[in-house]
Structures are given as C-alpha cells and as structure tokens.
Amino acid sequence: MRIVIVEDEVRIREGFFKLLSKLGDEYEIVGEAENGRQGLEVCRDKKPDLVITDVQMPEMDGLEMLKAIYDEGLDIKAIVLSAYSEFEYARTAMKLGVTEYLLKPLNISDFSTALENIRHQMEEDKRKKPQAVGTLDQVMREIIGGRMTADDEVEKYLRKNYGIIGTQKFIILCDYLGNQYESRWQREQKELSNSLSFYEGINYLILDMEYRKSLIAIVYKYNSATDFERWIQFQLLHKLQGSSAMGFTECAGLDGISKGINDLYPYMDWNISFEKDVLISYPKITQVQTSLCVYPQDLEARMKTAICASDFALEKKLMDEFEESFHDGKVYDPREIKECFVRFIWSVIEIAKDIGNERVAELQQQKLLDSIMNAKLRSELLTVCSDIIDMLTVTEVTSDTETLTVKRAKSMIHEFYHTGITLDEIAERLSITPEYLGTQFHKETGENFSTYIRNYRIGKAKELLVGTGMKLYEIAERVGYSDPKYFSKVFRDVTGMLPAEYRKSLK
Structure with a gap:
C-alpha cells in the first residue's frame, strides 16, 4: 500500500514512518508534506493508495485538500486525523466519502484497524473492477489518472x-x-x-x-x-x-x-x-524556429511617465501597443513573451504603488504574475492587462465620513501644495481655527495635517522624478520646498532614498 503523510508537525510525520514500518512491509510511504497545498501536489505526482492527513494545517487544511483531490478524480483513500472532537469536522469528512476519522492523540489499535479497513476497501474495489467502472469514459479517466493499469482484464473488457x-x-x-x-x-x-x-x-x-x-x-x-x-x-x-x-x-x-x-x-x-x-x-x-524576443524598454519608460502624469488615455494606448508588439509577423517563444509581460506589469504596478494608487497596492502580485506565467491563451494575458488599466484609471474616492470642511481642506492642499501652504492659511480661508481644523483632519483621515501634506508633496515629487528630466532643485521648488537640501532630507525620511537614488532606481 503506497501512502502519503500530510502533517504540519515534523515529529508526528517521523512517528508515522516508524509506526508503519513496524506494522508491516506492505506499507510504503512514498511522500510527505507539511500542509494541504503541498500534499495536493504530492498526491497528484505520486498517486498513492492512501493519504493520512491532519485537519488543522497552514495554507490549506486537510479537508480542503481532500476535496480538491476528489474534485480532480484522484481515487485515493484517506485517514483523517484531528485533535478536535468536533462533529463538524467528522461530518465534512463523511460528506467527502472518508470512512476513517481518528482523534489525536492516536490510539495504535484504532490506527491499525483503520489501515485494515482501508486494505479491505481496496480489495473490494479491485474485485469489482472493471464492472464497477463500467463506461469507456470512466475507464479512460482511471487509466489517465494512474489509478488503473491496462492489465489483461481491462484490455479484454x-x-x-x-x-x-x-x-x-x-x-x-x-x-x-x-x-x-x-x-x-x-x-x-x-x-x-x-x-x-x-x-x-x-x-x-x-x-x-x-x-x-x-x-x-x-x-x-x-x-x-x-x-x-x-x-x-x-x-x-x-x-x-x-x-x-x-x-x-x-x-x-x-x-x-x-x-x-x-x-x-x-x-x-x-x-x-x-x-x-x-x-x-x-x-x-x-x-519551430523563433525570433529573438526583445523587451520594449522604451514602452516601459513611456508608460511610467504616463502613470505619473495620470494620463489615462495614454496608459491605455501604451498598454495596447505593448500587447501588439509581440504580434508583428514574427514567431516568439511563448515563455519569453510571458516573461516580458511579467516584467512590464511588475514595473507598472510598482510605479503606480509608489505614487499612491491604493487599488494597485492591494493587488496580490504573486497571484497575478502566476496567472501570466500559467496562461496558454492570448486572451488570458489581455485580461490581466485590462484589469491593471482599470485599476490605474480609477480616480481617488473620498470617504463618506469626511465632512465638507475636511474635503475642502484636502482640495486646497491638492491645489496649492506647491506654494508651501500651511494649516493656518487653510484654516483662515475656511474661517475656522487651526486647532479645530487640525483635530478634525486627524479624526476623519487618520493622519496629521502635516503628514498628509508632506506625503502629498513627496508623491508629486516622485511623479516629476520619473516622468520628467527636471533638475532636483526645480522639482523641490515645484512641490513647495524652497530649500533643495531640506527637500532631499524629507524625501529620504519618507522613501528611504535620496531623490537622485530614487530616479536612478526606476530608470
């Protein structure tokens, strides 16, 4: 009997190795995993007769793993272990067709009985084959899944x-x-x-x-x-x-x-x-003979500039141009095309995050990049690009809880940040005291006024560093800092880099 052990505690996995070796030579452990996701991959690869799995594990629990195994049509028996005597776990296991559900700490006698029950189930399945399999559809699925070999009985059938x-x-x-x-x-x-x-x-x-x-x-x-x-x-x-x-x-x-x-x-x-x-x-x-796939660096630079300038129409145009650049009559290796997509999308996400696009910042980048590398259709790549463009073109939405006063204060910051406008000046324009405005601003936005205007200025500075060739003292003045050295200090406090270093890192 070929067995896979799925258990997040290495000590317990080692215990199974020792215990099964004592119970008989017929038990062979062909794989092990520390969570359900790894266990699913091992079961796909090894196609064991039996999987022994814990319930509570990181990333994917044992019952989720078993559901995925059975959804894929893998015919693998299971013994489920749990440290909890809750009925819901047992009921879920029974719905999946699991017949052996044992509680920790494991009783050796119960475990041995469970193994014997599994062995009898396997013998009964074998005795009924191929009559129980029946249709050609089922026979082929069993053969493809590695659960049935084309022995004399199957071939005759x-x-x-x-x-x-x-x-x-x-x-x-x-x-x-x-x-x-x-x-x-x-x-x-x-x-x-x-x-x-x-x-x-x-x-x-x-x-x-x-x-x-x-x-x-x-x-x-x-x-x-x-x-x-x-x-x-x-x-x-x-x-x-x-x-x-x-x-x-x-x-x-x-x-x-x-x-x-x-x-x-x-x-x-x-x-x-x-x-x-x-x-x-x-x-x-x-x-197939392929041409050299050259990454379009110029397009990447132009896209960064468009993002920094919030030029949504140009962003869409450049994304379309990027997609079409791989369909110019030449044949490129698809892996190289996908690597170019990963590089381009990654750069787009990073610059958008850097200038404060909150929706892009919430993306699960690894999942997105995996979807690119696993793509087998051009339409799948286009969907990723379309989703990114949609996120780039969403304008800022203010909170419904913000009062008109705070909204007007933020609007003034966005309009006059480059003049070095202060809390006192905005409060005076709004005919309220600076103390009241500062308190309300922090209460409704979660940020101090000074932090908000500083971050807004640095965000605008990032756009200019990437999207223009302006000198550093010009950028400092453009975003409201009269002293370039002080601007550089503030920029480093916020980003961890000097402005020149930041510009160089994104070229």
Whole structure:
C-alpha cells in the first residue's frame, strides 16, 4: 500500500514512518508534506493508495485538500486525523466519502484497524473492477489518472465492449478553454462532438478535465492521423470559432495516453505566439524556429511617465501597443513573451504603488504574475492587462465620513501644495481655527495635517522624478520646498532614498 503523510508537525510525520514500518512491509510511504497545498501536489505526482492527513494545517487544511483531490478524480483513500472532537469536522469528512476519522492523540489499535479497513476497501474495489467502472469514459479517466493499469482484464473488457486493443495508437486532442472553462465547457463539448461527428470513420470520447481547464478528446478509431490532423487545422478550428487553443498528438498504447496528454499540455501556450486558428501539433511544435524576443524598454519608460502624469488615455494606448508588439509577423517563444509581460506589469504596478494608487497596492502580485506565467491563451494575458488599466484609471474616492470642511481642506492642499501652504492659511480661508481644523483632519483621515501634506508633496515629487528630466532643485521648488537640501532630507525620511537614488532606481 503506497501512502502519503500530510502533517504540519515534523515529529508526528517521523512517528508515522516508524509506526508503519513496524506494522508491516506492505506499507510504503512514498511522500510527505507539511500542509494541504503541498500534499495536493504530492498526491497528484505520486498517486498513492492512501493519504493520512491532519485537519488543522497552514495554507490549506486537510479537508480542503481532500476535496480538491476528489474534485480532480484522484481515487485515493484517506485517514483523517484531528485533535478536535468536533462533529463538524467528522461530518465534512463523511460528506467527502472518508470512512476513517481518528482523534489525536492516536490510539495504535484504532490506527491499525483503520489501515485494515482501508486494505479491505481496496480489495473490494479491485474485485469489482472493471464492472464497477463500467463506461469507456470512466475507464479512460482511471487509466489517465494512474489509478488503473491496462492489465489483461481491462484490455479484454475494452476489446469486447469498444473494440479497443491495448497496444493500438490513439489521437489526443486538447481543447484548452482557460478562464472561460467553467462557463463554456458544456457548450464547447457539444460543439466539438458535433464537429467530430462529421468526420467519417472515427470513434472518439470527450473528457472534461477541470484542473487542466480543457476538454480532452481521445480518438480510438481512425484511418490516417495525417489526414485527420489536416482536417482539424483547416476545417475544425474554423467551425468552433472559439477563443480556445487546440492541441494534437498521437500516442501508442493505453498506458501511453496519460503520457501523451502530459507531453502535449505544456506546449499549449504556443497559442500565444501564433495568430488565431493554429493547431499546436506535438512533437512538431518542438521544431519551430523563433525570433529573438526583445523587451520594449522604451514602452516601459513611456508608460511610467504616463502613470505619473495620470494620463489615462495614454496608459491605455501604451498598454495596447505593448500587447501588439509581440504580434508583428514574427514567431516568439511563448515563455519569453510571458516573461516580458511579467516584467512590464511588475514595473507598472510598482510605479503606480509608489505614487499612491491604493487599488494597485492591494493587488496580490504573486497571484497575478502566476496567472501570466500559467496562461496558454492570448486572451488570458489581455485580461490581466485590462484589469491593471482599470485599476490605474480609477480616480481617488473620498470617504463618506469626511465632512465638507475636511474635503475642502484636502482640495486646497491638492491645489496649492506647491506654494508651501500651511494649516493656518487653510484654516483662515475656511474661517475656522487651526486647532479645530487640525483635530478634525486627524479624526476623519487618520493622519496629521502635516503628514498628509508632506506625503502629498513627496508623491508629486516622485511623479516629476520619473516622468520628467527636471533638475532636483526645480522639482523641490515645484512641490513647495524652497530649500533643495531640506527637500532631499524629507524625501529620504519618507522613501528611504535620496531623490537622485530614487530616479536612478526606476530608470
């Protein structure tokens, strides 16, 4: 029995190694993890018979991990451990189909009994196979998932019911839908099936694979792979007319189907490098000659200047220009294109954060950059860019709790900051005392008046440092500081860098 241990305490994981070695040679620990997210990856990779998991863990708890495992169709038995005797945990585990739920501290007798129950369940599952599997859809899912091997019994079953020979060749089509998978897969599956039904002499099966955001068509009867590939390229892709990517490969043997999918899938991002309606054919795609992908530094500099100037129309124009720069008739490696997107988006986020864009500052940058590197469609990259532009163009919104007095005070700061306007001068214009204005300003904004106007001036100075070639003394005067040395001191207090260092860091 192949086992994975998922437990955040290393001492307990080591204890399982010792305990299972004593209980019998049939128990083999093939992997371990310290949280549910790592555990999910280990289970995907190792495909164990059993996962022993704690409930309470960082990043992803044990029950969330099991739900993800079962959602992906991985047939893995589970023993759930918990230090809490709360019914909700047990009820959730039972909903997931977990039959063995044990409380910490672990009773060795109970644990041994749970292992024996799991072993009996596995034997019963094996005895019922393939009758319990039944349909071709289910058999293929089990084989692809590594939960079933194409043994004599399975091959006999497939030959008798579907005319499939274990050693024959198969064509694999990958229809990648990306972020539209959830809303489109059912409609796309019907359209794909209808289109394939017009091609005479083939038998096929279409599987939905949510974790790959794809539909996988397995063609198990055909005359010529070359003719079929040509038909897909010149007819099928035009019929579907969807914003998806289509991949093609041929593999040998039932056990080669999973490998074929795994070989093809990483190359689906080549759709980003081509124009629409190009079939990604593996292994042909590995021989494609590419041009050198040069990062558009000039566009980055112009974008920074536009952001600092709050020129929303120019920001949108430059983002469109950046996106189009990779579609100039040349073929670039998609990984290099995505690395350029990461670099460009990162620079946009950093400069926007630096000049005080609060919405951009709240972005989960790593999640955003991961979505770029995992993209396989040009539309997925465009969505990221569009979201960033939307955040850049949102104007400042004042709090509903601010009184008219404070709003007017902030408006005066924004209009006259460059003159060196003071709290006393604004209070006089508003016909109130400086003490009252200072108290209300701090109460409603959470900042002292002096801190607010200082940060506003430094923010404007950042815009000028990046977006213009003005000298430092000119910028100091422009934002309300008559003494350039004092301006440099304040700038360093706020940013940790001198103005010249800041300008150099963003060039």
